[in-house]
Amino acid sequence: xxxxxxxxxxxxxxxxxxxxxxxxxxxxxxxxxxxxxxxxxxxxxxxxxxxxxxxxxxxxxxxxxxxxxxxxxxxxxxxxxxxxxxxxxxxxxxxxxxxxxxxxxxxxxxxxxxxxxxxxxxxxxxxxxxxx
Amino acid sequence: xxxxxxxxxxxxxxxxxxxxxxxxxxxxxxxxxxxxxxxxxxxxxxxxxxxxxxxxxxxxxxxxxxxxxxxxxxxxxxxxxxxxxxxxxxxxxxxxxxxxxxxxxxxxxxxxxxxxxxxxxxxxxxxxxxxx
Numbered sequence: 001x002x003x004x005x006x007x008x009x010x011x012x013x014x015x016x017x018x019x020x021x022x023x024x025x026x027x028x029x030x031x032x033x034x035x036x037x038x039x040x041x042x043x044x045x046x047x048x049x050x051x052x053x054x055x056x057x058x059x060x061x062x063x064x065x066x067x068x069x070x071x072x073x074x075x076x077x078x079x080x081x082x083x084x085x086x087x088x089x090x091x092x093x094x095x096x097x098x099x100x101x102x103x104x105x106x107x108x109x110x111x112x113x114x115x116x117x118x119x120x121x122x123x124x125x126x127x128x129x130x131x132x
Numbered sequence: 133x134x135x136x137x138x139x140x141x142x143x144x145x146x147x148x149x150x151x152x153x154x155x156x157x158x159x160x161x162x163x164x165x166x167x168x169x170x171x172x173x174x175x176x177x178x179x180x181x182x183x184x185x186x187x188x189x190x191x192x193x194x195x196x197x198x199x200x201x202x203x204x205x206x207x208x209x210x211x212x213x214x215x216x217x218x219x220x221x222x223x224x225x226x227x228x229x230x231x232x233x234x235x236x237x238x239x240x241x242x243x244x245x246x247x248x249x250x251x252x253x254x255x256x257x258x259x260x261x262x263x264x
Binding site for chain 1: 150152154155156160161162163164165166193195196197198199201203206209211213
């Protein structure tokens with residue numbers, strides 16, 4: 001079921017593009033928010049915090065969808081449907097700093113809340129479509 | 133359960149902003165794509181075509197979510213969760229032309245496919261959050 005990100009559109013994941021990340025709760029209610037996004041060559045990576053809607057929804061239902069537009073051209077985008085392959089606190093703090101570097105040019109993520117536990121979500125793409 | 137769009141952020145719906153529109157199929161699998169978006173003062177309006185994933189999903193599950201960023205500032209956005217109040221072909225052709233005017237400056241939507249039936253989706257917001 002694993003799908004590849006086409007090499008023609010992988011650049012979108014390397015730009016400062018926002019992923020519109022959709023999850024679903026146990027009652028079938030979707031939730032979508034823009035998030036920073038990363039790519040390790042196999043998985044799409046999203047960083048969240050324990051207790052947020054995304055974290056709670058994914059404990060119940062591991063299916064996700066993302067729409068990621070090229071920041072330079074909103075008519076060029078990647079649509080991904082996939083499944084959570086792993087959710088872990090291991091490496092999640094270092095990863096949010098990496099995201100702060102990518103998106104803000106900062107060495108440390110500046111918005112940590114007291115007591116917040118970051119969670120790294122690794123997503124296996126299962127269906128990918130590209131437009132533009 | 134109806135929620136209002138805060139007057140501080142209603143401008144986002146009036147700009148050429150894309151709504152990242154999430155629906156869910158009968159198996160709980162989310163789908164999200166960027167779409168043109170309109171606002172009638174009560175409902176968020178999205179125009180699709182019969183037979184597409186969005187149309188099929190909404191026949192099974194009327195719950196939706198949208199994330200709509202300000203095209204001038206990706207850190208300013210509207211997040212909406214809601215429910216389909218109506219889905220109709222009535223007025224849907226005129227409405228896609230209105231959207232072509234808003235987003236492309238064209239009087240007629242230029243991408244009609246042979247046999248395509250447009251569908252106007254009227255969404256009642258139930259939860260709204262704003263960032264930025």
